[in-house]
Amino acid sequence: xxxxxxxxxxxxxxxxxxxxxxxxxxxxxxxxxxxxxxxxxxxxxxxxxxxxxxxxxxxxxxxxxxxxxxxxxxxxxxxxxxxxxxxxx
Amino acid sequence: xxxxxxxxxxxxxxxxxxxxxxxxxxxxxxxxxxxxxxxxxxxxxxxxxxxxxxxxxxxxxxxxxxxxxxxxxxxxxxxxxxxxxxxxxxxxxxxxxxxxxxxxxxxxxxxxxxxxxxxxxxxxxxxxxxxxxxxxxxxxxxxxxxxxxxxxxxxxxxxxxxxxxxxxxxxxxxxxxxxxxxxxxxxxxxxxxxxxxxxxxxxxxxxxxxxxxxxxxxxxxxxxxxxxxxxxxxxxxxxxxxxxxxxxxxxxxxxxxxxxxxxxxxxxxxxxxxxxxxxxxxxxxxxxxxxxxxxxxxxxxxxxxxxxxxxxxxxxxxxxxxxxxxxxxxxxxxxxx
Numbered sequence: 316x317x318x319x320x321x322x323x324x325x326x327x328x329x330x331x332x333x334x335x336x337x338x339x340x341x342x343x344x345x346x347x348x349x350x351x352x353x354x355x356x357x358x359x360x361x362x363x364x365x366x367x368x369x370x371x372x373x374x375x376x377x378x379x380x381x382x383x384x385x386x387x388x389x390x391x392x393x394x395x396x397x398x399x400x401x402x403x404x
Numbered sequence: 405x406x407x408x409x410x411x412x413x414x415x416x417x418x419x420x421x422x423x424x425x426x427x428x429x430x431x432x433x434x435x436x437x438x439x440x441x442x443x444x445x446x447x448x449x450x451x452x453x454x455x456x457x458x459x460x461x462x463x464x465x466x467x468x469x470x471x472x473x474x475x476x477x478x479x480x481x482x483x484x485x486x487x488x489x490x491x492x493x494x495x496x497x498x499x500x501x502x503x504x505x506x507x508x509x510x511x512x513x514x515x516x517x518x519x520x521x522x523x524x525x526x527x528x529x530x531x532x533x534x535x536x537x538x539x540x541x542x543x544x545x546x547x548x549x550x551x552x553x554x555x556x557x558x559x560x561x562x563x564x565x566x567x568x569x570x571x572x573x574x575x576x577x578x579x580x581x582x583x584x585x586x587x588x589x590x591x592x593x594x595x596x597x598x599x600x601x602x603x604x605x606x607x608x609x610x611x612x613x614x615x616x617x618x619x620x621x622x623x624x625x626x627x628x629x630x631x632x633x634x635x636x637x638x639x640x641x642x643x644x645x646x647x648x649x650x651x652x653x654x655x656x657x658x659x660x661x662x663x664x665x666x667x668x669x670x671x672x673x674x675x676x677x678x679x680x681x682x683x684x685x686x687x688x689x690x691x692x693x694x695x696x697x698x699x700x701x702x703x704x705x706x707x708x709x710x711x712x713x714x715x716x717x718x719x720x721x722x723x724x725x726x727x728x729x730x731x732x733x734x735x736x737x738x739x740x741x
Contacts, residue, residue, distance in 0.1 A: 323483050326476035327505050328469055333476065335483060345523065347506045377522070379506045381472070 318374035322398035325391040332380040334391050336399040339375040342366070348380035361385050365392045374399070406477040409436045409448065417445040418460075425460040433457065434485065437477045439470055449474040454487040455613055459494075475505050479521070489524025491613045493517070493633075511636040518614070518633050528606045529645050535601045539567030542650040542681075543643070545609050546571060547695070549579040551589035551718050554654065554693035557686040559594050562652040565681070568599050570646055575604045576611045580699060580737045581730065585721065592717035609638055627661060631668045639676035651678060654685050657692050688712050703734050 318338050325333040332348075344362055346355050358380055365388075366372075376392075383391070409418055418438060419429045433450035436458070440446060446465040450458045456478050461470050482490055491510075494502055499509060499517050507519040542562055548555050563569040571594065573587045581589075587604060594600050607613045614634040642648065651673060656663040670680045685692035693713050701709045702722065711719060721727045 321483075323480060326472065327479060328472040328476060329504075331472075333479060335488075347523065349504055349506065379521075381505065 316369045316371050316396055316400040318371060318396070318399045319401045320399055322395055324395035324398060325387075327379065327381060329381050330383055331387060332378060332383040332391055334379070334395040335377040336395045337375040337377075338399075339373055342371075342373050343375045345375075345377045346380065347378065348382070350380070350382050354380075358388060361388045362392060365389055365396075369393075369396055371396060371400075406437050406439050406473045408481075409438045414438060414445070418448045418458075421445055421448055421462060422458050422460045424462075427458060427460060430458065435481050437474060437481075439465070439473060441465075446470065447474060449478060451478045451482055453485075453612060454482060454490050454607070456482075456490060456492045459492075459498075471501055472505060489520055489522035489527075489607065491521075491607070492519050494519060511633050511640060513629070513633055513636065515629055516633065518637065524606075525608060525641060528608060529641070532603055532646075535570070535603065536646055537568040537601075538647060540649050541568045541570065541647045542566035542652055543570045543572060543638075543646070543648045544652045545574065545605065545638075546590065547574040547579055547610070548581075548586045548590050549695045550581045550586060550698060550714065550722075551593045552693050552695055552698050552714050553688070553712075554685055555590070555695075556593050556715050558652065558654050558683055559600065560597065561683050562650075562681070563594075563597050563600050565652075566599075566650060568601065569597075570648065571600060571602045572605045572609055572642075573602060574610050575606055578612070580734065585726075585730075589718050589721060593715050608642060610634060628664070628668070631665050632672060634665075635669055635672045639673055639678055643676065643678055649678060650681055652681050652683055655682055655692075657685070658694060658696060699734065699737070702731055705731065 318336050321337045323333065323335050325331055327333050344359060346358055348355060348358060358378060362376065362378060409415060418436060422429045433452040436448060436450040438445050438448040447461040447470045448458065449456060459474065479490065492502060492507060493516050496512070496517055499519070502519050507521045510518045510520050510525060542565065544559060544562055546555060559569065559571060571590060573590050575583055577583055579586065591602055605611060614630065614637055651669060653666045653669065656666055666682065673680055687693065698710065698713050701713065707723065710722065
């Protein structure tokens with residue numbers, strides 16, 4: 316998949332996260348989180364895993380997290396990717 | 405569920421709720437959201453471009469997930485409208501609630517705090533990182549509506565007193581001349597100076613975010629507060645980044661708001677090791693040159709007088725097709741800046 320337009324997914328509710336995706340030359344992942352100090356590396360690992368799974372290698376992805384669990388991160392990111400990527404079907 | 409507020413009835417309820425919370429309802433916003441409980445409005449908030457405002461939550465709804473829901477709706481609508489970073493002015497007591505939603509305080513003040521969502525300031529500074537110079541640097545913030553010989557004189561004098569001078573051109577589109585034109589005329593007007601860089605202020609100096617009062621009618625308390633926040637933002641974030649030690653201003657004979665801003669500057673900046681230097685405006689025909697005066701002469705199409713008030717580059721633009729077209733619309737323009 317390739318990010319070709321800007322899109323957004325998720326909410327800023329507690330235990331959720333909001334994701335903004337934009338096309339870019341390189342891959343850039345920005346993470347803001349209320350639990351950034353403790354969990355930034357885990358959030359990043361989860362995001363990278365999903366991106367790899369969908370073969371996304373470029374784009375600017377901004378994560379705004381409020382303590383989301385892994386499955387929420389996966390679901391929000393996949394929803395965001397579906398909105399931001401070209402339809403290949 | 406949070407929904408956009410539409411129609412008179414919704415708005416009446418919103419005004420009531422906002423006033424109940426001791427806030428003032430302001431009519432200028434792009435969209436207003438609300439959360440209802442069986443027909444009764446429980447919470448509301450509005451977005452004016454990239455500024456969120458008029459948050460009001462009924463005591464029955466406080467402490468729940470309402471704030472997160474409102475912010476989500478505001479962010480979604482703002483992002484769709486093309487904005488990346490968002491701001492909120494909030495009383496100190498509400499800072500933690502917004503922090504929990506990933507808003508970071510940019511500047512705090514005993515009465516209010518300016519908070520930002522989306523790391524816009526960081527992106528702004530990253531963009532200008534290549535312009536950072538060591539040494540004893542200075543700054544001027546100018547609107548240049550349009551660029552005059554007065555601006556040129558101010559910038560030349562300031563540039564002589566520092567190692568490098570940063571000229572911040574006000575980004576906000578609330579002036580007669582559009583930003584692109586103002587910026588281009590500043591560029592051409594100072595092209596002969598080697599130690600001058602030109603930047604745009606973005607949202608971070610004299611913008612609708614930091615300083616809406618500059619563009620509105622004077623409301624003393626509010627505009628004093630905004631001036632202080634604007635200057636604190638400059639002192640805390642912009643000045644240290646660019647090694648700025650001196651801020652230059654021209655003396656202001658006409659506009660009370662601008663004069664008050666310069667006065668506040670001299671009070672607020674010294675604790676941050678920033679000095680303010682006031683430079684005397686240069687005069688033509690016994691009167692200081694101002695952009696206001698230039699617009700007056702332009703309205704009368706007095707191009708011979710204009711020749712003595714603006715540099716060649718500005719005059720060339722005013723006489724161009726684009727300049728003539730703007731001149732035509734000047735008769736309908738009544739604002740101060």
